[in-house]
Amino acid sequence: MHEGGFFYQAFVYLSAAVVSVPVAKRLGLGSVLGYLIAGIIIGPFALGLVGEEGQDVMHFAEFGVVMMLFLIGLELQPALLWKLRVPILGLGGLQVGLTSALILGAGIAFGLAWQTALALGLTLALSSTAIVLQTLNEKGLMKTAGGQNAFSVLLFQDIAVIPILAVMPLLASGHVAAGSGDGHHAVTWVEGLPIWAQTGVVLGVVVMIVLAGQYLISPLFRIIARTRLREIFTAAALLLVIGIALLMTQVGLSPALGTFLAGVVLAQSEYRHELETDIEPFKGLLLGLFFIAVGASIDFNLIAADPLLITQLVIALILLKFVVLFVTGKFFRMSLDNNLLFAFALAQGGEFAFVLFSFAVQNQVIPPAVANPLIAVVAVSMALTPLLMLINEKLIQPRFGTTEKAARAADEIDEQSKVIIAGFGRVGSTVGRFLQANGVQATYLDIDPDNVDLLRKMGLKVFYGDASRHDLLHAAGAGEAELLIVAVDDPVKTLAIVETARKHYPNLKIMARSVGWTDSYDLLDAGIGDVYRETLDSALRMAADALHRLGFRRHQAMRAVKTFRRHDERYLRELAAMRHDSKALIRGARQRIEDLEKLMQEESENVGKHKDLGWDATTLIEEYGKMQSDS
Secondary structure, three states, X not given: OOOOOHHHHHHHHHHHHHHHHHHHHHOOOOHHHHHHHHHHHHOOOOOOOOOOHHHHHHHHHOHHHHHXXXXXXXXXXXXXXXXXXXXXXHHHHHHHHHHHHHHHHHHHHOOOOHHHHHHHHHHHOOOXXXXXXXXXXXXXXXXXXXXXXXXXHHHHHHHHHHHHHHHHHHHOOOOOOOOOOOOOOOOOOOOOOOHHXXXXXHHHHHHHHHHHHHHOHHHHHHHHHOOOOHHHHHHHHHHHHHHHHHHHHHOOOOHHHHHHHHXXXXXXXXXXXXXXXXXXXXXXXXXXXXXXXXXXXXXXXHHHHOHHHHHHHHHHHHHHHHHHHHHHHHHOOOOHHHHHHHHHHHOOOOOHHHHHHHHHHHOOOOOHHHHHHHHHHHHHHHHHHHHHHHHHHHHHHHHHHHHHHHHHHHHHOOOOOOEEEEOOOHHXXXXXXXXXXXXXXXXXXXXXXXXXXXXXXXXXXXXXXXOOOHHHHHHOOOOOOOEEEEOOOOHHHHHHHHHHHHHHOOOOEEEEEEOOHHHHHHHHHOOOOEEEEOOHHHHHHHHHHHHHHOOOOHHHHHHHHHHHHHHHHHHHHHHHOOOOOHHHHHHHHHHHHHHHHHHHHHHHHHHHHOHHHXXXXXXXXXXHHHHHHHO
16 A cells, blocks of 8 residues: 555654644644654554555655754854854763773673674764654753753763774675675765875865855855745755765765764855754655654564564663763763753664664674664654653653752742742843842842853842742742742743632732733733733834834823723723633723724824823933934
8 A cells, every 4th residue: 555656655744743743742742753753653554554665765754854954054053163162072971981991891791792892882872863863852952051062972972983884894794795795885975085085085074164154154145045946045054064965975074973063154145044944844854854764664573473572672772871971971060950851852762773783783783683673662762752852851850850859949048038930031130130130139039040050140139949839939938928920931831820719828929920811811810910912012112213213292192001001901801801712802902902093093193283292201201312412
């Protein structure tokens, strides 16, 4: 049935993605696990909608990993990459070295030749760049210390693939002719050259990419941008990525590494955001296709032949890598929360293992009887990664990571403040700095360990943890505080904090940030009168400036803003009572929009008729001062 041609295959893969990912997201499993499950379901060992051609699809979909590394490079300034040199070389080198050594020892203990055991160690030391980075980005963990360190290790592993491929033929236990193999090994430009010449060619290509990024690519994109044809710019962006990937392949380097380097070089280009916008959809689709292909490639017949062995090997691999990663993180003084994230994220095999196992078998380094089960082990461990990170997020972190942080902060319980601010992001940091500048000290609660460390260095009192927890509010002094300002950017979490505070501290005044009308209704229903929509003030300030640019007097624009705001706040409370009746809500909103337009128009006309309405001491003084400075 799976021989229905290209359109049939495209229909199957797209249907699997469209159906499985929303379901997985709804269940809280994440998109990566949804793609993997979809691949298992449509694969040859379940519904059989795709068959052997799944391997060809995977080769095509691996280009999504290349695009992902290019986009990550665009986000990294060269200076930031230089700052990551210690975790890249230190964390990455230590993790790969320790894991390889332990697997080498275990292989020799089980009777394998040291060459085979070393090849296994080097291959299984690698982790999945695609699954880990996609999951970290999806959960918003890429900017944390654990996420940055995981990325550094993955980058080192991608670089390490090059020498590992070079070492494999040297470990061959049997005679391998120069032209042996199954024909899948690509002939590169450097093949047959002396080592010094190969090194020179590789370095020359890398330097060429850097120089082209600095002096050639931006002018070319400037010429293309002048055509004002979006499709040509998109084609040029794809051409750039594909061209660099092809060039790196021809000199025996990882295409992902080459495109990452190009992304870093272009990170300061004026076309960086345009490149991101054009390539992102292709990256997302190809990565999804890659994850589905991984799920479809899991050989359940091999697993069913000896399920106990495969299960033991999967558990052994994950446990061994977890322990190595955790110890490595401890050695580099990572906090418990970040270390747990770091260890759970990378405790799996990687997609490069499929390439390395094939290459090792071809060069007679690893026997097929050993490689085949381990390919299944790597695929299963990759499929388990999103689940492991979910376990860490839901079960491990709340019990161990958060508890340790809250206990550490509780040492300062005796320092009580009048104000508690939950959330130290864009809004909370501004409110806190303003209050402190006016002599008002506050206690900060935040779930981001990086923000906690920053606040500590600034000399501010801070607790790490979930502000919706009663014990954390109590430790922060909510019983004696006068005001709780909820400034977190998650409406669900905001409501949970508000409900906890109202239940345990009914006399505590609460001011809450909201994103829009819907969550403002929830806060009003919860009894919070002081609700602040995060974009309202900025939007009204922009609107007032727009009126002024169009010729309105500044005091007239400011009076219009005050009028609009007063009525908009009143309408918000009136419409909150209708929120559960969609038809009544739509009718009410439409009527109030018309009433507000009519009221604003009448006030504008009255300003022209009654000169006294134009006098506003504050705004007139400001306007006079501005005129004086302009003159």
